[in-house]
Amino acid sequence: MKKVNVGCGPNLFLDGWINLDREDMASYIAFLRTAKDLSAMPAWQARLAKRLQAGEDLAFRVHDLRNGLPFATSSVDRIYLGQIIEHLNPVYEAPQLLAECYRVLRPGGILRIATPDLDRLVVAYINTLGEKEHGPTQPPNQSLEDFAVEQPPLYRAAPASAKLSYILFGAMGPNSTWDHYEGHMHCFGKDAIERLLRDAGFEKIRFYAPESPRSDDPALAEVIDNGLSHSLIVEATR
Numbered sequence: 001m002k003k004v005n006v007g008c009g010p011n012l013f014l015d016g017w018i019n020l021d022r023e024d025m026a027s028y029i030a031f032l033r034t035a036k037d038l039s040a041m042p043a044w045q046a047r048l049a050k051r052l053q054a055g056e057d058l059a060f061r062v063h064d065l066r067n068g069l070p071f072a073t074s075s076v077d078r079i080y081l082g083q084i085i086e087h088l089n090p091v092y093e094a095p096q097l098l099a100e101c102y103r104v105l106r107p108g109g110i111l112r113i114a115t116p117d118l119d120r121l122v123v124a125y126i127n128t129l130g131e132k133e134h135g136p137t138q139p140p141n142q143s144l145e146d147f148a149v150e151q152p153p154l155y156r157a158a159p160a161s162a163k164l165s166y167i168l169f170g171a172m173g174p175n176s177t178w179d180h181y182e183g184h185m186h187c188f189g190k191d192a193i194e195r196l197l198r199d200a201g202f203e204k205i206r207f208y209a210p211e212s213p214r215s216d217d218p219a220l221a222e223v224i225d226n227g228l229s230h231s232l233i234v235e236a237t238r
Helices: 026-034 043-053 093-104 118-129 144-150 160-169 190-200
Strands: 003-006 017-021 059-062 076-082 105-116 204-208 231-237
Touching: 003 093, 026 043, 076 093, 093 105, 093 190, 105 190, 118 144, 118 160, 118 231, 144 160, 190 204, 190 231
Parallel strands: 003 017, 003 076, 017 059, 076 105
Antiparallel strands: 105 231, 204 231
């Protein structure tokens, strides 16, 4: 089974996955293979380091996904896009990527996407400001405070509007500057991501709640999703 983790960044998968990213992750992989103190790492990263240090194989290729996917038509079984589609131009680049995913997937192949959920974030923002001032809100009954565990320390002390903007734009890192932007290009709601998937050709689409994100598909159940507290998770079958 051919499984591809597209735009992987540091969220690298073992177990036969092919990891693609435009940034060369060689130095990061070397760091994981030699790191001595794993206690300061997030749990998912520490598990990856332990497995690499135990000698497990990791397949990684440098590839810019904006140039299409380097696979033949109908040759891939599973694709994962984890926290990547929001970094693409929503009018030109994101539709092109989803069309490429549809092209390379075999009939019955599955695409899984995790991306910040605009609907969930807006509701959480209103809840944070308070129902008395803004009226009743709809579930999920979350506030922006619930997302703090996946954000850097500065998030916790920020006012509500800044918290919302930090997640929407994803440009908190020191390398995201005026002339080298590394933040989000868009934030998708459920209706928008579904429209893009259907335009790409997908007809069978299923959404998962962050509270129960585990895929029903065995090959995708092993995927490590990050940032799920504020994300929508969707699977589309070719």
